[in-house]
Each structure stands twice: as structure tokens, then as C-alpha cells.
Amino acid sequence: MKTYETMIFDLDGTLSVSKSPLSDEEAEVLSHASQQLVIAIITGGRFEQIKKQVIDRLKPDANLANLYILPTSGAMMYRYEDGSWTMAYQHPFNDEEKERVISALRRALADASFDIDPVILKGPQIEDRGSQITLSALGQQQDPEVKYAWDPDRKKRRELVSLLQDLDDQFDVKIGGTTSLDITKKGYDKAFGIREFFKVTGRDITKALFVGDELVPEGNDYAATTTGIDTRSTTGPEETARIIKEVLQAP
Incomplete structure (x- = not known):
């Protein structure tokens, strides 16, 4: 498998069951991955919902400095700085x-x-x-x-x-x-969020992998395919855990 430095995930149906916390296995795998990779989660939910499902489930050894949260399909982004979550950008409705x-x-x-x-x-x-x-x-x-x-x-x-x-x-x-x-x-979809993530962080999109369960044309993950990022479709959290392990084991 190709070597990646960044992994970007959808949440519901990808890392977790809909609106449910990460399983013990997924929390363990994602925490371990954060020690080696930069991790971003881009989903339709609010930050507070993502915190319940993901952040609060991570193990003590998770490297939060390597974790980025992009709620509302990437129209905003949070990063962990100086011991707290801070907003990097936001594009709200009027x-x-x-x-x-x-x-x-x-x-x-x-x-x-x-x-x-x-x-x-x-x-x-x-x-x-x-x-x-x-x-x-x-x-x-x-x-x-x-x-x-x-x-x-x-x-x-x-x-x-x-x-x-x-x-x-x-x-x-x-x-x-x-x-x-x-x-x-219009235009503020997951493709926008992915591009903004790489603009803000300065990371290399050619060394990144997006994983989602809605990569079909009408799905809300499909926009990721227009950014040039490598993509992998998943059937759910168990397969996603296997994909993460594959990436971590790549030479």
C-alpha cells in the first residue's frame, strides 16, 4: 500500500454507527493512528456531537495536536492548540x-x-x-x-x-x-473543507487518504473525489479500522 501522512474520515457510517460513540476498537485504532499520522474528521454534525462521538472516546495517549475536526461538511474547522479546541475558520448561514x-x-x-x-x-x-x-x-x-x-x-x-x-x-x-x-x-461541501484543511495546515494532499461510506455520486462524501485526494470506500467502522491498520503498516 502507498505510504500516507494524513487520513481524513467521514464519521457516521465510517468511523462509527450513526450518532453513536466510537467503539472500543475504533477508539484504540484511531488513538494509535494519531501518534503517527495527522487525522481529520469531516462530517455534517456539530462540533459538540463530534466531541461526544470521537474526542471523548479517545485514549489518553492520543495526540490531539494531530487531530482536526471539520464540522458541518467542512464549512468550519477546529484544531487543538494550547490545551483547548479553537476555531480555525467558519462560514455561517445568514x-x-x-x-x-x-x-x-x-x-x-x-x-x-x-x-x-x-x-x-x-x-x-x-x-x-x-x-x-x-x-x-x-x-x-x-x-x-x-x-x-x-x-x-x-x-x-x-x-x-x-x-x-x-x-x-x-x-x-x-x-x-x-x-x-x-x-x-453552494461550494461549501466536503471538497471545500478538504481544500481548506490543506491550505490551513500546509500538508501535502498527494500523501493523504480520504475514507467514507457515501462516495456514490449523490452521497455527501462524493465531493472528496473532486479534490485529487486518494479515496477509499468503506462499509462501516469495522472495515475502516482495517483500512487504518493497513495504512499504519505500510512501509
Whole structure:
């Protein structure tokens, strides 16, 4: 295998089960990797959610100085400096943009050929994440097994994407996670985040690998393929752990 100095990961479906903390194995492998590699995590979630799922699960020997967090699909970035997490950049929505997106999402849900019973929702269905608006169709805190069963073929979310075409002039709408749509300002997708990461850190993209579970054209990881970074598709956390081990063992 090619030798890499940097690994960039999606989170849900890649490093962890949707909205769940890293497993013991994944926490151990990622902590070990941070001693040898620069690690970046780019995902649709908020920093606080990523902290719960990843940072709080890492082992004491993890090198946090080698860890970069890019929430909201890369529209912002955090790095660890002087004992705390600091924001390197942020590109938030303004109030008018937020209102346009949230109204469009509500119309799409009302016009869809399927219904979602409000009784089954767990947590917010539409979430303002500052630099991104996310639809979690069954609610942010829905049980993972319920999420996986709801739209395994992505047909429901593809229908919602088609109902949101009026946003295409100003926003990017991508399928993410198991029940989600991630909406960012046009151009502020994972490709933007990856490019900004390399601009800010000065690292070499030719010595970096991106790993994600949504590298198909409509997936929210697909944008990574346009940056020139090497990519690997994964079926989930267990395969991701194997990929990390392969990279660490490369000559």
C-alpha cells in the first residue's frame, strides 16, 4: 500500500454507527493512528456531537495536536492548540439563507409521497448547525436500527432532493448518514473543507487518504473525489479500522 501522512474520515457510517460513540476498537485504532499520522474528521454534525462521538472516546495517549475536526461538511474547522479546541475558520448561514432552506425543507416534507408520523420523531427533525442545515428525517436521536431500516435504498431521500431543486441556485443538497440531508451554501461541501484543511495546515494532499461510506455520486462524501485526494470506500467502522491498520503498516 502507498505510504500516507494524513487520513481524513467521514464519521457516521465510517468511523462509527450513526450518532453513536466510537467503539472500543475504533477508539484504540484511531488513538494509535494519531501518534503517527495527522487525522481529520469531516462530517455534517456539530462540533459538540463530534466531541461526544470521537474526542471523548479517545485514549489518553492520543495526540490531539494531530487531530482536526471539520464540522458541518467542512464549512468550519477546529484544531487543538494550547490545551483547548479553537476555531480555525467558519462560514455561517445568514438569517435569510436559513429561512429559505428551512421553509423549503418543510414544503418538501409536506409534498413527499410518504408520510413521517411526528409521534416517532426522536429529537429535532430540522437542525440549524450554523454553517449547515440538516434534515434528520426521523429525528436526531432516533435509534440507529430504526434509521437503517427507514431508507436503505435512499429512494425517500432522493425524492426529497428532487423536491428541493429550487435551492440549487444557492445551495448544495446532499444525502448523508442513514436518514439525513445536508444542505450547505453552494461550494461549501466536503471538497471545500478538504481544500481548506490543506491550505490551513500546509500538508501535502498527494500523501493523504480520504475514507467514507457515501462516495456514490449523490452521497455527501462524493465531493472528496473532486479534490485529487486518494479515496477509499468503506462499509462501516469495522472495515475502516482495517483500512487504518493497513495504512499504519505500510512501509
